[in-house]
Amino acid sequence: MEDQVKAAEAALKNKFGEKIEVEYLDVYALRHVATVQNVMMLVMSGQAALPVTVIDGEPKIGGAISVPMISEELESLGLKAKKSSR
Numbered sequence: 001m002e003d004q005v006k007a008a009e010a011a012l013k014n015k016f017g018e019k020i021e022v023e024y025l026d027v028y029a030l031r032h033v034a035t036v037q038n039v040m041m042l043v044m045s046g047q048a049a050l051p052v053t054v055i056d057g058e059p060k061i062g063g064a065i066s067v068p069m070i071s072e073e074l075e076s077l078g079l080k081a082k083k084s085s086r
Contacts, residue, residue, distance in 0.1 A: 016079055016082060025039075050062070053066075055073055
């Protein structure tokens with residue numbers, strides 16, 4: 001899973017630039033308790049499946065690490081792709 005996250009980070013930074021920050025959060029680690037609790041509530045209630053992509057602290061995409069879906073979400077938030085990536 002961490003390899004997929006690193007690949008997604010590389011693709012997203014290539015498209016959007018260095019302003020993109022990607023972090024893998026292990027749901028069993030206690031470092032990010034609030035975020036993990038929110039994600040696990042969604043998973044346990046059947047509203048999302050792991051892995052869950054969180055953007056700006058909000059769970060957005062569940063069930064896969066999808067660069068196209070993440071890109072679409074970032075663009076809907078107003079983030080522009082670099083000119084060289086098109």
